[in-house]
Amino acid sequence: MGAAGAAAGRARPRGGQGGHRAGLECRRRGGCSRLHRGLHPPSAPQAGRLGPGHTHGPRPGLPARDGGAVSRTGRGPSLQRQLLLWLLLPQIVLWLVAAFGAYRVAIRHADDAIDASLLQAARSLARQVRPTASGLFVDLPRSAQDILAADPDDRVMYAVSAPPGQLLFGEARLPEPPGVGEPAQPRFYDAGGPAPLRIVALDLPLRSGAADGTAAEGLMRVQVARSSASREQLARRILLDTALPLSLLVALMSLGVWAGIRAGLAPLAELQARVRGQTAAAGAARLAPISLQAAPREVHALAGAVNELLAQAQSSLALQQRFVSDAAHQLRTPLAGLKSQTELALQGTQDPTLRVRLERVHESALRAARLVNQLLALARAEPESAAARPAEPVDLRTLLRELVAEWVPRALAAGVDLGLEEPAGEARLLTLGSGLLLREAVANLVDNAVRYAGPGATVTVRMTAGDEGWCLEVDDDGPGIPEALHERVFDRFVRGSASGEGCGLGLAIVREIVERQGGSIGLARRPGPGCRFRLTLPAAR
Structure with missing residues (x-):
């Protein structure tokens, strides 16, 4: 100094x-x-x-500053979430429908398989029944009976009656088939109770020799039953064998859909980052247009609309800044003259009342000059002016x-x-x-x-x-x-x-x-x- x-x-x-x-x-x-x-x-x-x-x-x-009034995350629904729902929800519904259909088909095939095995067993058992002079003889070895009763959870029960309803051999608890059937035609039916059963009934014509040498004809009924649990187990096995690969396929498709949606929406995320970068970049000279070369046509249209908005905002900001700067410059000279004139007037007057009024005018001129100076400083600090230096x-x-x-x-x-x-x-x-x-x-x-x-x-x-x-x-x-x-x-x-x-x-x-x-x-x-x-x-x- x-x-x-x-x-x-x-x-x-x-x-x-x-x-x-x-x-x-x-x-x-x-x-x-x-x-x-x-x-x-x-x-x-x-x-x-x-x-x-x-x-x-x-x-x-x-x-945008911490605690500012602008929220960067909208409150509306997410497009990605909506697309996932629209694409995955129908897939899941279709998967459930397919699983239910597969289960019904599995039950039907299991029924067909069990019915075929029951019918085969009934015919085999019928071949073991031979008429004799004293009645009917069932030639069923003990080993075959043991095999049929080997699994207590899935026993095969049988009954032979002649005429139908009069038990000759087997289980007495097997219910009779509903209605009247045709001879030699198998009838399949279900029986409820603590242990549901699947039963086949086969009515066969029977010719036996009487003691006096005459022949008597009648019907013989052969029934073979099996627990329905085996049918349900088989259906579940078929369902699992079908549903597990189907579930894996749905999961892979869901991942593919998710990846495809993310890839499809990536240009929107890039557009968001570009727009946000216009405000986040300190010292940005201007709101530059956004260019997305590899984006789809739909995103290009959105980027074009955003660019038009940015151009309008840029023009408005520039116009506002020029107005403030020009107005401040125009006001400096008359305010400086007003201050000088009031200072000279204060030096040349002794009237107390006039001095008070002149001092108020001088203070107002000082405040106006300070405001003008600060408006100019603010214009210099604006993004365009700051970036120009x-x-x-x-x-x-x-x-x-x-x-x-x-x-x-x-x-x-x-x-x-x-x-x-x-x-x-x-x-x-x-x-x-x-x-x-x-x-x-x-x-x-x-x-x-x-x-x-x-x-x-x-x-x-x-x-x-x-x-x-x-x-x-x-x-x-x-x-x-x-x-x-x-x-x-x-x-x-x-x-x-x-x-x-x-x-x-x-x-x-x-x-x-x-x-x-x-x-x-x-x-x-x-x-x-x-x-x-x-x-x-x-x-x-």
């Missing part, structure tokens, strides 16, 4: 972090401390702080020293103790971005603290190295921001006090700039009353 700066005061360390007090102790009495190691107040334009604000919702060109290394140590030195006179005039704490040494603290915009952001934070902390307050600009880069804090022990505004403190046109001089744009500008530079900003807790804004910026690699 020049001789005037050196005569303004002295430098003294502020305790704490091994850093040194490289800034300016601005107190109401004793003047201002001398800038450490010859800091020079820069000629950068003053950035007016506008009232407190908060975490605003996502804007075009900015990523290539990122460059910015030395935060130099930037903060110059900025704090610039703010010494204003802090003195407000009765505020302003200081800078930085890491020890003279190493450069580099980040990539726009030095002009970063200076604007920090100036807004300092202006916010000096303006609202009040006379006698202490404002500290603190620079430390964090885990994710550089951590910059602007800390004051003033009245702080009301708890109700903590969630809205970075919103546009939100002020911490209705009686404040700001317009509610300062912190919105800060957030816009910081996020354009790849950083983040928020309110941090501090011991006691006051306010602490914490800003993080990525370190240059």
Whole structure:
């Protein structure tokens, strides 16, 4: 700093972090401390702080923030889930119908197989019956009887009666067949009870010789029965042998359907990622058209509609930005003239009433000029303007020293103790971005603290190295921001006090700039009353 700066005061360390007090102790009495190691107040334009604000919702060109009002997941039905239901549900229904049909077919084939075996057994048994002079003789070996009764769970029962209903041999518990059948024609029927049975009845003509030498004719009934459990077991075996391969086929088809749906919807996922990338890409210069070369025609039509919407949004944003920028530029000159004229009028009048009115006009002109400057700063921080400036290394140590030195006179005039704490040494603290915009952001934070902390307050600009880069804090022990505004403190046109001089744009500008530079900003807790804004910026690699 020049001789005037050196005569303004002295430098003294502020305790704490091994850093040194490289800034300016601005107190109401004793003047201002001398800038450490010859800091020079820069000629950068003053950035007016506008009232407190908060975490605003996502804007075009900015990523959606945590806790924002935008939900990335719709509440409507999932197309993939609907397609899976539409394709898999009919398959499952058809599989159930096929399984039931297979079971019925298996039961029928089992019945046919058992009926054939019962009929064969009945005919074999009938061949063992021979008429004699004294009656009928059944020649059934004991070994054959043992074979028929070998399985207690699946016994084969038989009965021979002549005439029908008069038991000659076998089981007496076998029920008679319903109705009257034709001779030599088998009749199959089921009998219920504790153990259901499948029975065949075969009525055969019988000729036997009487004692007087005459021949007598009649009917002989042969019945053979078997438990229905064997039929059900056979049906289940057939069903399992059929259903298991069918189930495997359905599972493979379901996997194929799922994979096909995912592959078919992949262009939609790519389109979603491209659209989301338009807002997630920090510093995007414009909402570029989306191109999906390998996508189906239907997705190309959707991408074309999205591109038309993006083009309209881009045009609207550009028009809005040009309007704000042009209006702000047009207003600067008449506002500067109004300020000059009111200052001259105040110097040339002694009328108290007129002076009061002129002072009010002058204050209004100052507020309007501050609003215009901040609108211009906001226009510079917009995505298109920010992307137009290539990122460059910015030395935060130099930037903060110059900025704090610039703010010494204003802090003195407000009765505020302003200081800078930085890491020890003279190493450069580099980040990539726009030095002009970063200076604007920090100036807004300092202006916010000096303006609202009040006379006698202490404002500290603190620079430390964090885990994710550089951590910059602007800390004051003033009245702080009301708890109700903590969630809205970075919103546009939100002020911490209705009686404040700001317009509610300062912190919105800060957030816009910081996020354009790849950083983040928020309110941090501090011991006691006051306010602490914490800003993080990525370190240059």
